[in-house]
Amino acid sequence: MKRRIAEVAKQVGVSEATVSRVLNGRPGVAESTRTAVLTALDVLGYERPTQLRGERARLVGLVLPELQNPIFPALAEVMGNALAQQGFTPVLCTRTAGGVSEADYVDLLLQQQVSGVAFAGGQYAQADAVHTHYHRLVERGLPTVLLNAAVGELGMPQVSCDDAMAVEQAIGHMLSLGHERIGLLLGPADHMPSRRKLEAFRACLDEAGLGVDPEAVAHGMFSLEGGHAGAVRLLNRGVTAILCASDPLALGAIRAARRHGLAVPDDISVVGYDDSALMQCVDPPLTTIRQPIEAMGRAVVELLVKKINGGQVPAEELLFAPELVVRSSTGRVPG
16 A cells, blocks of 8 residues: 555655545545546556545547657647547557557556547558457447548447548649659558558559559558668669658658669659658658648547447548648659
């Protein structure tokens, strides 16, 4: 008990005497401090005293991939702020290579009796991944909302950016600059948003009367290294422009082009996806597709809170329109 009180006091930044007064239901503690102490108990995994269990803080799990892509910290900030405005406490769960798995986080959140869970960039978007932990959430009836495209059988509400529209905007921009040999750099082959982008890519080039070279489509991990490796394959096919499925992939592609002695955009044009923080500050400033992160993050919270409060939320996908942001990484086709 003494160690628990000390840990909670350190977590909240109050004295152990204050924590003791809260746990024993004594007066003389500000309501905000009392709430913070009870929330700290939940977050640290301690059971509340019996007389306080009916006042369990309303926790919501935010499960995100590793935060190397700046788009995910931005999402966490938007959703966390929106949850706080609704009286919920966000519990941020971020995955790392070799660290705690998504399924393990689900177990932890269930133990903490969270009110709901929001996922971004999770295994639900990978057709070949294990989805058992999502089915457990459905069986428990725990309100859950997914950000971006998911495999079909989960039956959960989704908030997504329109991948087809994004590709149409990017390809239209490249065609207007005279590019006809366009490469596509995607995430893993079983990644649902990447599959949607590939389908739209083929449709756009067919409509433009251009054939799709199967070798002008590359798959890789969503990272600088993945972008570099995939871009090397596309550059060897002689493409003059590359559309990437994330900003880190695009930065990796630019690095690959430079190591091949090519200038961006004079020799090769590159388009990213997300418009994450600082993309206007890289060299050259990145032309990219902007996801409406603020609106999407708030929509996730709105749907989740509605479900938590007993409202009916259909297991449908809410699509948001992207925006092409033209900067300096794209130019007219060489020659």
